Amino acid sequence: MARRTSLPVTFVVPTIAILLVLSMVPTLYAIVIALQNRELSSPDYSWVWLSNFGDLFLDRRFLNAVWVSVKWEVVTVGATMIVAIGLGVLMFEVASPRLRNVYCLLFIIPVLLPRVSAAFVWKFAYHPLYGIATYPYRLITGGLIFDPLSKPSTALFAVASVDVWQWGLFFAVIVLKLLETLPPQPIEAARLDHASRWQIHAFVTLPMLKAPLISLMFIKMIESLRSFDLIYVMTRGGPGVATETLDMYAFSQGFIESGKVSYASAMAVLMMIATVITFTMLWKRVQA
């Protein structure tokens, strides 16, 4: 289709130009702000160069936020993949085609919900006295109180469970569709060799799907960075700083507590550098 036409230029150039402007202006400006000492309360500012970054590394709350973010990434990505593969394989094995369609539809619903809605739904459900999710515990223990969102040891997992509820079920649908695209011959061959169903999946089908599963994990890693809505609604980073991820801390530094926009921006710039480098390297490796 190598025809001489102006179409590629007229179609691509304006769009890419606009995307470049829309993305580069804020990105570069974020760096500029990070090198200054702007505050929301006053219009004056001066250049402080790297001192914001220096302060960050002495800020124990920042280091805590880094740690919480890493924990969040590992827990949500890991649990999502386990749930997705487990349920995907189960659907493939025991559900009839009609039932598969029903489950696929049901499993897509949570991920479509606004994160704010999902957060509220589960915040009610986790309520220690009136929540529907804590009801079985109250029933079994005869009225003992369990408040997952306000215990530092469980809060992160309680919020993460909402993320897994949304993404794990959705990815289970994708894992099922991936399994359905596989050619049946290798599975038949393994069956003739008396491999059990779980062996077939562990040693034949899942290895065949290694590349798409890694891409799926990559997508989840990117999406897990967007934890803010859930945490903002469910715990506000609490109890204490137990669920304070980097974006939550940057937001509270920049807006809620002190209005230190530059300090917050320095944090955001570090996040940006870390994620862009990590994901560019990962992506190149996935593609290779």
Place this chain on the structure above:
Amino acid sequence: MRPGRLIGKAILALAGFLAVFPLLWTALNALKNNVDIITRVPRVVFTPTLANISYIVGRDSVLTGLYNSVIACGAAVLIGIVLGLPAAYAVARYPNRWAGDIQFFVLSLRFLPPVAVAIPLMVIWLQIGLYDTLPALIVTYSLLTISVIMWLAIPAFQGVPKEIEEAAFVDGYGAYSVFWRIALPVAARSLAGAVAFSFVLVWNEFLIALMLSSSNAKTLPIVASELSQQGMNVPWGILNASVVLLSLPPLLFLGVLSGFLNSVFRQKKT
């Protein structure tokens, strides 16, 4: 094997139940009076009330939020369609040595942490005097919609059989009319999925809207989250009703999106 299958089915049924029950329960709570919600034993039988829903629908802040959300998301999706679809078509059908880089650039926009974009944009919009206005929100969301629509539309256009387009060229169609009259209609179903996905994404967006609005341009998610901060006296039923209202529009696209998923994987198979 038999008991194993039974357990498997039970686990699946439980997962299916967990997928929808919390949402159904929220919808049920939206129809309850506060006395029926604040009970230690969940109440299934109660006298339903429409008070919560009529309160929500009658509130100015909610209506403004709804209006803002519809305008901001609608406009951003429209811009995404106008700019994203042609670019996706060009990348899919006229690949040159930059095609790979363009695709990676579009994807890499998703790597940007929303905070990192929202903070400088807030300062910029404040300086221009557009802070807390819908145009500022629309421009910011366009970055999202253009890149997502483009990313999803490239494979959709690649899925259009080349022969159809070749035949049109032979019939004397120009490159532009092939795009308009052949590629767009043929790929329409997958493209609708891509567009619906981008709508759901911006409709659900929270952090950027929170940072770029203070009173006039608040979108529905922001208004809903504010309802929860009315002190100790939490109006549970009202909150549940607002969650339901906020969740309805994305759920309307359930059919389109699951069809989109199916078509993506059917392509892979062939």
